[in-house]
Amino acid sequence: MPRHAPDNLAETFAKILCERASFELKEDDINAYRQHISSLQQAAQFTAAARAQEEEEFRQWKAQYPGLLDSFSEFIAGACGKRVAVFLDYDGTLTPIVKNPDKAYMSEQMRDAVKSVARLFPTAIISGRGREKVEGFVQLQELYYAGSHGMDIVGPRTDGDKNGSKLAFQPAARFAPIMDQVHDALCDGVRGISGATVEHNKFCVSVHFRNVDASQYDAVLGAVEATLQQHQELHATRGRKVFEIRPQVDWDKGKALLHLLTALGLGEDSKLVPIYIGDDRTDEDAFKALRSRPMGGTGILVSSKVKPTEAQYTLRDPQEVLTFLSKLVEWGQTDANAWHQTESCIGWALNTAPIMPAAQNGTHAEAHHLSGNGDVGVEPESPSAMDPLQTPSSRDMAESKLNAFGLPVPRSMLLRSRSGGGSQRGGRPPLAPVSPDMPSSATSSSRSLNVGQGASGLQAEPCTSGYETPVQALDTLREHHSFHEVPQQDINGQAQRRPVDLSQLSLQNKNEAQVADMLEAAVARSNPDAAASRQQADKAGLLPKGLRFPKDPVSAAKKVLAGLGLPSLAPKEEAVSVDGELPSTVASGGYSSGGDSLHLNAAGKLVDSAGQAAP
Numbered sequence: 001m002p003r004h005a006p007d008n009l010a011e012t013f014a015k016i017l018c019e020r021a022s023f024e025l026k027e028d029d030i031n032a033y034r035q036h037i038s039s040l041q042q043a044a045q046f047t048a049a050a051r052a053q054e055e056e057e058f059r060q061w062k063a064q065y066p067g068l069l070d071s072f073s074e075f076i077a078g079a080c081g082k083r084v085a086v087f088l089d090y091d092g093t094l095t096p097i098v099k100n101p102d103k104a105y106m107s108e109q110m111r112d113a114v115k116s117v118a119r120l121f122p123t124a125i126i127s128g129r130g131r132e133k134v135e136g137f138v139q140l141q142e143l144y145y146a147g148s149h150g151m152d153i154v155g156p157r158t159d160g161d162k163n164g165s166k167l168a169f170q171p172a173a174r175f176a177p178i179m180d181q182v183h184d185a186l187c188d189g190v191r192g193i194s195g196a197t198v199e200h201n202k203f204c205v206s207v208h209f210r211n212v213d214a215s216q217y218d219a220v221l222g223a224v225e226a227t228l229q230q231h232q233e234l235h236a237t238r239g240r241k242v243f244e245i246r247p248q249v250d251w252d253k254g255k256a257l258l259h260l261l262t263a264l265g266l267g268e269d270s271k272l273v274p275i276y277i278g279d280d281r282t283d284e285d286a287f288k289a290l291r292s293r294p295m296g297g298t299g300i301l302v303s304s305k306v307k308p309t310e311a312q313y314t315l316r317d318p319q320e321v322l323t324f325l326s327k328l329v330e331w332g333q334t335d336a337n338a339w340h341q342t343e344s345c346i347g348w349a350l351n352t353a354p355i356m357p358a359a360q361n362g363t364h365a366e367a368h369h370l371s372g373n374g375d376v377g378v379e380p381e382s383p384s385a386m387d388p389l390q391t392p393s394s395r396d397m398a399e400s401k402l403n404a405f406g407l408p409v410p411r412s413m414l415l416r417s418r419s420g421g422g423s424q425r426g427g428r429p430p431l432a433p434v435s436p437d438m439p440s441s442a443t444s445s446s447r448s449l450n451v452g453q454g455a456s457g458l459q460a461e462p463c464t465s466g467y468e469t470p471v472q473a474l475d476t477l478r479e480h481h482s483f484h485e486v487p488q489q490d491i492n493g494q495a496q497r498r499p500v501d502l503s504q505l506s507l508q509n510k511n512e513a514q515v516a517d518m519l520e521a522a523v524a525r526s527n528p529d530a531a532a533s534r535q536q537a538d539k540a541g542l543l544p545k546g547l548r549f550p551k552d553p554v555s556a557a558k559k560v561l562a563g564l565g566l567p568s569l570a571p572k573e574e575a576v577s578v579d580g581e582l583p584s585t586v587a588s589g590g591y592s593s594g595g596d597s598l599h600l601n602a603a604g605k606l607v608d609s610a611g612q613a614a615p
């Protein structure tokens, strides 16, 4: 009903009266108009009352789940002197919901914000999407990723762990071939239903009906039910206009979050404040997991509507998520961020040893870790072998590498007094305030370092630093436009450095091979001994990843392009508003929080845990 229907009607009535002015109005006509207007007025009142009730419900809901931007100081008060870990959902959280799932691109602003967050806090994305797909959208190598609703976990791509496989964990690996079959069957099942699409998310399959006419909804549901009939080992959950077909394993986003905390050695950390931001039902599992955690955590629901939730705070939409992340970054740069009091180079550093969670319900017995080449193996590596903080002088080595390349040493490293060579846990004084930005004036020229090819321990992983990933290293390149080739001899002070000027290189509109050639040529021009020195430096493990382009020019060029944000991948689809989400009235009846599993009942119909038909 139009909001101003009675006014319009009165206008119409007046108009008709005018038109009829020359005629004698019959009493019946007038009565009919009167009745009409009165019924419309009643309807309008009803609508206004319904709207007022809705607004009141929303107000009450917001009182229970306050907006995080309004309550930022309260949230921060709880995080002060603590270590925050950030877990993020993807669709609907970092990107607005769009009609075409393949075009849910993340904005550059959001990417920058997430990147800054990841420099200050351990940061993971836990998504229902296939991991590779979500990684493709996010394009940040420094994050932990958990795809397929947490069933496909990898760690950051670092120098020592190119595939992020040290943390790799796939609790439903054995379902991979089944999900392939199911994907194909569902494609067949929805063929002919206009707008229905099927998305392969590796260990899950999504059946989308956002673009399906309401009259065809039952047909989509029927296709899902028919497939589940064939596969007792699977179940379905409901997301935003999507059915998610998943293996029957005791694993969800909440379990993945707790697993990551354990694997990172943070599970028992009483000073840790994990936060999870998500918008959908399956995110409720993560909120629940945080609530059940004895040391607590903060769930943040992204929603502009009343929804039942286990979260504590709310943000209206991805735009508010962006604002929150930016505020978090600002705060993270202050002393109050307790990661600065740890033994890390910048912001935070962790023991990234993989830890197999204790077996539960037989699920973890099936768990597989990925070996370095991506193959499935069963044995985790020895934790001690991978602890960057157990290796002596790891920070010093990172610093040496920066010096070797003439890269500025982050102020955070300069501000700290040196520990006399050792970097064992507890051996470091607390850090001074840290800025994730690399100030151009902060070059370390005063130290004489000896980090040549003969230096021992160089194979060890440096502790997490702002330069550890290629993208971060290249950021610095972008800022400073030049770096220095490692000379053949050991490096003592600045005497041997030869600059390679990148400032003249225009990378716009170049493909990877062209960029690779240009980089090679620039290095060769600047330093005729480049090839030999690169080889030596490579051998000694001196080259930070991302600057190691001579080895594989094309992939190095890819990194350069990625690091410089070139080229943009595809045109962005305009975000569409999300109409027709589950109305709150329906939601409260058929929507229990969490990725409530939908099961087939005796009649082969998809029902939720309360026995209600899938809404």
Ligand SMILES: O=P(O)(O)OC[C@H]1O[C@H](O[C@H]2O[C@H](CO)[C@@H](O)[C@H](O)[C@H]2O)[C@H](O)[C@@H](O)[C@@H]1O
Pocket: 089, 090, 091, 092, 096, 097, 098, 099, 100, 101, 102, 104, 126, 127, 128, 129, 199, 201, 206, 208, 210, 239, 240, 241, 242, 244, 280, 282
């Ligand atoms: O856990 P998430 O990262 O939130 O993934 C859940 C599902 O997200 C995607 O679908 C949703 O976003 C699409 C793009 O905006 C939208 O078109 C769709 O209607 C939403 O349901 C993804 O495509 C699914 O595979 C995920 O299961």
